[in-house]
Ligand SMILES: Nc1ncnc2c1ncn2[C@@H]1O[C@H](COP(=O)(O)OP(=O)(O)OP(=O)(O)O)[C@@H](O)[C@H]1O
């Protein structure tokens with residue numbers, strides 16, 4: 001047998017359709033034995049969960065071949081203010097989240113490119129020859145590095161991915177025409193968005209091979225694991241894109257991340273500034289494939305980590321000493337960022353006189369919060385918290401007007417408000433997660449905090465304390 005092999009079974013996630021009301025979600029959740037995390041390993045009547053039996057066989061190494069191995073990780077994010085408005089060049093503030101996507105890339109010699117996405121599919125594999133024939137007919141603009149997507153390549157990849165999925169489950173006629181049917185058969189909730197991640201992956205691989213001057217696509221195996229809830233507003237797609245871009249660029253030698261030049265002050269392996277810019281550039285293109293009209297904020301915070309201000313495609317790192325204590329509360333309702341962005345686009349087009357001032361108001365909120373973040377030091381003072389809290393509450397209401405809240409999110413914000421805490425949705429909305437920024441006083445009164453967490457759990461939501469502002473993309477040593 002040749003090269004590393006991953007063995008796993010079909011995977012899925014247990015999220016509810018975005019159209020359900022908070023009450024219906026609660027009732028449904030109560031009747032199903034759902035008390036498990038998204039990564040849990042079990043099956044239910046309406047989902048297939050991950051049963052990982054990830055066996056790593058590396059006969060290449062056993063046979064004395066020097067097959068390369070790269071490990072990277074990148075964080076998710078929360079958006080404090082400015083989601084959706086940032087798509088229209090307004091200001092947004094985002095912070096990296098202490099939950100990461102991890103990618104393991106191994107060179108193989110089996111003539112295949114294989115990807116194992118723990119959360120969705122069992123392994124999917126393509127012959128390198130098939131990908132090489134796409135590479136031969138693809139161009140890359142090495143000068144500008146390409147800012148727009150190559151529609152011709154996307155169309156061809158869509159077909160290729162469609163037929164791989166059909167072969168995978170053995171349903172359909174093999175010409176890619178009924179991917180939807182096949183994916184439903186595997187009980188994956190949203191076929192178009194699941195397969196689009198694979199299209200994004202292959203797009204990146206082919207373009208970067210071209211950029212690196214390769215005439216063939218190498219034989220590679222990718223394994224992806226993630227701590228970030230998918231379709232929840234926490235930037236899972238961007239962190240996946242950042243991991244893919246980093247690992248492929250490093251494998252192809254376009255960037256060299258080594259211990260001599262790339263250690264940061266605490267010994268972590270962080271790419272240098274020009275390398276980060278390249279990673280961010282290509283990750284943005286992948287996030288555009290997954291999100292549609294992406295602003296670039298998600299891939300930027302995942303690449304650079306920390307706290308960032310983002311406006312008009314430009315990122316500024318925020319050196320903030322203000323210590324925000326944030327709880328991320330997951331409604332458990334899956335939604336799709338691309339569709340949520342489309343909801344806002346439609347409203348803006350239909351009612352520009354109403355929606356444009358809302359977007360301007362959100363811009364004002366982000367900029368006012370930016371000033372607060374810059375000047376704060378330590379836990380917010382009572383005045384600072386009052387301002388932060390008001391801004392969060394106003395923004396949540398504006399996001400409701402844009403049409404991107406959800407009964408589950410409204411319930412979380414109402415519960416938090418009753419206990420004197422500020423909450424808003426984060427990310428694209430329509431389900432997914434809310435953030436509660438805690439009053440330092442509640443932190444002193446641990447019992448009040450606990451009772452809030454208990455209330456969220458009683459409502460069948462999942463609250464997690466968030467670790468914010470950590471590192472962006474990291475390379476990890478391989479043994
Ligand atoms: N770990 C992963 N494995 C495979 N596919 C993933 C993973 N993370 C994200 N994706 C892809 O990204 C899609 C979800 O992206 P989407 O942008 O809708 O949500 P998000 O990134 O979680 O939220 P947001 O963009 O609001 O922060 C999935 O349907 C899938 O195609």
Ligand SMILES: C[C@@](O)(CCO)CC(=O)[O-]
Nearest residue numbers: 083084294295296427428
């Ligand atoms: C909804 C949105 O503003 C944030 C998603 O995390 C989309 C984007 O900026 O690309």
